[in-house]
Amino acid sequence: MLYLCNLKIPEISLNKFAVDIQTYKRFFSLLLSGKDIFFDKKEGYFFTEHSPSNSPISYPKIGIYIGNGSSHSWLWLVDLFEKYRLYDIAFIEGEEILEDKLNTIDIFIVSGGDTFAIGEEIGEVGSYKVKNFLEKGGSYIGICAGAYLMLSSSKIPLKFFNFSGGKIKNLTSAPPRPINMSYKFSIPYGCQYVYHPVRGAVQIQSLRIPPFYRSDLIISPIFGGGLITPSKDLTPLANFHSFTEDTVFLVNPEIASDIFFGSCAAVMKNYGDGMIFLYSPHFEHPTFPEGNNIIIDTICYGIANTRRKDPVNKITLPSKLYQKIILKKIKSFLSNARIIVYGLVNNQIYWKIGNKVWEAEKISVFIESIWKRINIIERSVSDFRIEPSELSQIATLSSIVLNNLKKLKSEINKGSNSEEESKTLFKSLTELSSLFFKNYFKSKLDSTLKNVNTL
Numbered sequence: 382m383l384y385l386c387n388l389k390i391p392e393i394s395l396n397k398f399a400v401d402i403q404t405y406k407r408f409f410s411l412l413l414s415g416k417d418i419f420f421d422k423k424e425g426y427f428f429t430e431h432s433p434s435n436s437p438i439s440y441p442k443i444g445i446y447i448g449n450g451s452s453h454s455w456l457w458l459v460d461l462f463e464k465y466r467l468y469d470i471a472f473i474e475g476e477e478i479l480e481d482k483l484n485t486i487d488i489f490i491v492s493g494g495d496t497f498a499i500g501e502e503i504g505e506v507g508s509y510k511v512k513n514f515l516e517k518g519g520s521y522i523g524i525c526a527g528a529y530l531m532l533s534s535s536k537i538p539l540k541f542f543n544f545s546g547g548k549i550k551n552l553t554s555a556p557p558r559p560i561n562m563s564y565k566f567s568i569p570y571g572c573q574y575v576y577h578p579v580r581g582a583v584q585i586q587s588l589r590i591p592p593f594y595r596s597d598l599i600i601s602p603i604f605g606g607g608l609i610t611p612s613k614d615l616t617p618l619a620n621f622h623s624f625t626e627d628t629v630f631l632v633n634p635e636i637a638s639d640i641f642f643g644s645c646a647a648v649m650k651n652y653g654d655g656m657i658f659l660y661s662p663h664f665e666h667p668t669f670p671e672g673n674n675i676i677i678d679t680i681c682y683g684i685a686n687t688r689r690k691d692p693v694n695k696i697t698l699p700s701k702l703y704q705k706i707i708l709k710k711i712k713s714f715l716s717n718a719r720i721i722v723y724g725l726v727n728n729q730i731y732w733k734i735g736n737k738v739w740e741a742e743k744i745s746v747f748i749e750s751i752w753k754r755i756n757i758i759e760r761s762v763s764d765f766r767i768e769p770s771e772l773s774q775i776a777t778l779s780s781i782v783l784n785n786l787k788k789l790k791s792e793i794n795k796g797s798n799s800e801e802e803s804k805t806l807f808k809s810l811t812e813l814s815s816l817f818f819k820n821y822f823k824s825k826l827d828s829t830l831k832n833v834n835t836l
Contacts, residue, residue, distance in 0.1 A: 450498030491527030516653030520683030546612030
């Protein structure tokens with residue numbers, strides 16, 4: 382029997398009752414302790430005894446793509462995984478895929494961004510690395526741009542990633558006239574255009590096929606994700622059902638309804654010993670808990686296939702604690718950066734980098750994600766351990782971000798084209814965030830490993 386939230390029950394089911402966050406946290410702590418737990422993927426049950434119908438499940442090692450082409454949305458995954466006590470996280474760039482970094486993880490997640498830029502960064506050689514990862518039992522979760530990447534295409538570099546026969550439904554040579562947010566409405570796709578009929582929160586109909594064990598209707602946002610035309614090799618998991626009061630129409634509502642309702646929002650595919658999950662909506666968005674549970678259920682479903690069944694080894698971190706003087710420097714750099722960003726956001730400035738539109742508010746997403754955790758760390762410095770060299774590098778990158786922001790603001794004030802400065806800034810923001818969160822999650826994992834024996 383498993384003990385979760387002080388309940389003594391013979392089995393845990395994601396299917397029969399709503400599992401809350403605290404239950405999930407206790408569950409993942411049990412996995413982290415190395416407890417033998419088995420999962421019946423068909424029914425969504427967990428057991429402590431093995432049977433022919435279930436598979437062993439282990440604490441997942443998750444890789445998040447943060448390389449060229451990725452947007453700020455990978456930071457939503459950071460919030461999600463911290464909330465559910467999933468701390469064994471790797472932040473992966475394109476060149477690391479070529480260096481076989483995928484061999485060290487169980488789940489690879491590619492979230493929103495510029496699909497063409499992501500494809501170019503990973504490249505043809507990288508696509509073979511992804512293929513090998515899947516064939517050997519890894520799971521791929523593609524969200525928004527990450528889902529587009531795995532659909533069928535004849536365009537370079539996307540043709541290297543034809544891991545499914547699915548098509549993009551909202552692809553046409555003659556898109557309808559936009560009535561809102563024309564700068565975000567469509568992107569070129571060869572001789573055609575991918576257009577986005579709506580943005581914001583929509584209702585999604587679950588088809589109750591694993592890993593969609595839960596409620597029939599789910600509310601989650603769509604921010605440019607594709608409408609999928611599934612092929613024979615794809616299993617539909619959910620369809621777009623209806624709009625909400627928060628849905629923003631980019632085309633006439635009647636046109637949006639015609640293409641939107643009943644279109645596929647989520648699919649999956651077995652690939653070798655691994656699995657592919659393609660999700661158009663941003664289920665990982667932090668303000669949509671039903672969608673968050675879909676991501677967590679998908680991870681549980683996927684790691685029942687994983688190649689790595691052994692418990693996570695304890696991570697040994699240097700004993701030297703955070704140096705408060707450097708932490709104060711980092712806070713100072715970020716505090717000044719926040720002031721500059723506030724002014725940019727109020728001016729409603731945006732840049733188009735590749736095929737992706739970046740608003741000034743997305744700068745704030747990067748900075749605030751670190752800022753709120755710096756304040757937490759400051760209150761419990763002894764719980765956060767980091768190598769001095771990496772701490773110094775975080776401080777250096779914080780200074781670089783601030784200087785890049787100042788250069789960007791200067792170009793804007795002069796009325797100059799600031800696209801190059803924005804590219805440089807977002808690159809430095811990604812470098813800072815990935816290094817910070819690499820160490821942040823290492824520390825969280827180390828702390829949790831120390832406490833699992835108290836469960």
